[in-house]
Amino acid sequence: MDLLVVGSGFFGLTIAERAAAAGRRVTVIDRRAHIGGNAYSEDEPETGIEVHRYGAHLFHTSNPTVWEYVNRFTDFTSYVHRVYTTHKGVVFPLPINLGTINQFFQAAYTPDQAKALVQELAGEFDAKDAANLEEKGIALIGRPLYEAFIRDYTAKQWQTDPKDLPAEVISRLPVRYTYDNRYFNDTWEGLPVDGYTAWLERMADHPNIEVKLSTDYFDESQPLNKKATVGQVPVVYTGPVDRYFDYAEGELSWRTLDFEQEVLPIGDFQGTSVMNYADADVPYTRIHEFKHFHPERADRYPTDKTVVVREYSRFATRADEPYYPVNTADDRAGLLAYRDLAKGERDVHFGGRLGTYQYLDMHMAIGSALSMWNNQLA
Numbered sequence: 424m425d426l427l428v429v430g431s432g433f434f435g436l437t438i439a440e441r442a443a444a445a446g447r448r449v450t451v452i453d454r455r456a457h458i459g460g461n462a463y464s465e466d467e468p469e470t471g472i473e474v475h476r477y478g479a480h481l482f483h484t485s486n487p488t489v490w491e492y493v494n495r496f497t498d499f500t501s502y503v504h505r506v507y508t509t510h511k512g513v514v515f516p517l518p519i520n521l522g523t524i525n526q527f528f529q530a531a532y533t534p535d536q537a538k539a540l541v542q543e544l545a546g547e548f549d550a551k552d553a554a555n556l557e558e559k560g561i562a563l564i565g566r567p568l569y570e571a572f573i574r575d576y577t578a579k580q581w582q583t584d585p586k587d588l589p590a591e592v593i594s595r596l597p598v599r600y601t602y603d604n605r606y607f608n609d610t611w612e613g614l615p616v617d618g619y620t621a622w623l624e625r626m627a628d629h630p631n632i633e634v635k636l637s638t639d640y641f642d643e644s645q646p647l648n649k650k651a652t653v654g655q656v657p658v659v660y661t662g663p664v665d666r667y668f669d670y671a672e673g674e675l676s677w678r679t680l681d682f683e684q685e686v687l688p689i690g691d692f693q694g695t696s697v698m699n700y701a702d703a704d705v706p707y708t709r710i711h712e713f714k715h716f717h718p719e720r721a722d723r724y725p726t727d728k729t730v731v732v733r734e735y736s737r738f739a740t741r742a743d744e745p746y747y748p749v750n751t752a753d754d755r756a757g758l759l760a761y762r763d764l765a766k767g768e769r770d771v772h773f774g775g776r777l778g779t780y781q782y783l784d785m786h787m788a789i790g791s792a793l794s795m796w797n798n799q800l801a
């Protein structure tokens with residue numbers, strides 16, 4: 424073995440694939456019983472509808488290197504992601520756009536009129552100096568829209584006062600003064616034609632790659648554990664960075680999600696793939712209806728059944744799957760301490776969402792793995 428990769432998510436598999444293509448022998452271990460990390464998906468057995476087990480995953484990128492790379496393993500459908508939100512029993516389009524604004528104010532504003540109105544409503548804060556999520560939200564869209572669509576959704580998603588959350592959390596949500604309601608701004612988007620798992624398996628399908636599942640790096644009863652491998656073979660580690668150092672600098676905080684999945688005896692539950700629930704009286708943040716991610720599979724999906732998943736968000740304990748880094752000031756200090764410790768580890772390379780404590784979209788995880796391979800490992 425020339426390289427040990429801990430974790431078979433997109434980061435680990437990209438490293439493994441590049442190393443194998445360069446003639447290195449690679450072993451990938453994962454503590455889960457399946458490959459692919461959080462992008463893993465499987466067909467719901469009763470309906471055959473593809474369900475993303477760890478939350479809906481939409482691929483999008485503007486990075487030509489990443490787009491060329493991922494197309495070696497899968498084709499993409501022409502799916503374009505759109506999200507709607509329900510507020511006080513009425514459905515509005517997201518991200519906030521001219522359609523949302525006109526529906527909310529029961530008006531027919533032109534782009535310039537809507538901009539002038541929002542500017543007037545947003546006057547209390549300046550987006551450039553916004554110190555936290557609440558100030559940023561109000562600066563971007565004004566208080567009435569912020570309170571309707573952002574405040575309570577964010578409180579459900581983070582269970583943290585928006586005044587204590589970093590402004591960047593909502594920078595990902597554009598505000599548009601047109602009727603364009605594409606969720607992403609990227610050049611390319613789509614879903615893998617044969618599903619995520621087929622894509623991930625193709626990345627690992629190389630005679631130089633061996634994958635061992637249900638194998639935990641910290642389990643000393645299995646031979647490829649931390650004690651036995653560090654300093655003996657180069658390691659790419661994509662598990663949680665605090666766990667690697669046995670929480671020596673404290674625990675980094677994460678949010679986890681609970682998914683409540685149901686097969687319903689109807690053809691169509693909500694007419695779209697994702698419906699957010701903006702109000703505090705609904706305990707879940709959103710409902711996913713998975714058949715709508717693949718309209719091109721209409722002839723093979725049932726017309727009298729559908730799969731819906733309600734998503735609930737809460738703080739993660741050590742026993743939970745970590746999903747979103749919370750990134751409080753304490754977390755940022757902890758992360759710096761772990762980065763110092765990581766520098767001292769001989770030939771151990773920390774990568775991916777958990778290994779760097781960073782929210783990374785799939786294209787970012789793949790892009791940073793390609794950089795790590797090219798710049799450090801190759």
Ligand code: FAD
Nearest residue numbers: 430432433434454460461478480481640662775776784785
């Ligand atoms: P992961 O996929 O988390 O893989 C890490 C792997 O390491 C896991 O398989 C884990 O089991 C393994 N591991 C951990 N510890 C150990 C250990 N001790 N021993 C062995 N193995 C271990 N991105 C998008 O681009 N679009 C989206 O729409 C999108 N939606 C998302 C929705 C949710 C709810 C979440 C949480 C993420 C979403 N993402 C999305 C991000 C996407 O999941 C990540 O970009 C991607 O999973 C990152 O890959 P990774 O390899 O860094 O991490």
Ligand code: UDP
Nearest residue numbers: 508572573574576577580592593595596699
């Ligand atoms: N957000 C919101 N209302 C919505 C959707 C998003 O307030 O209807 C805010 C919320 O704070 C969320 C952030 O925008 O955490 C990012 O939303 P996105 O949908 O990109 O998050 P993800 O899909 O990763 O959960």
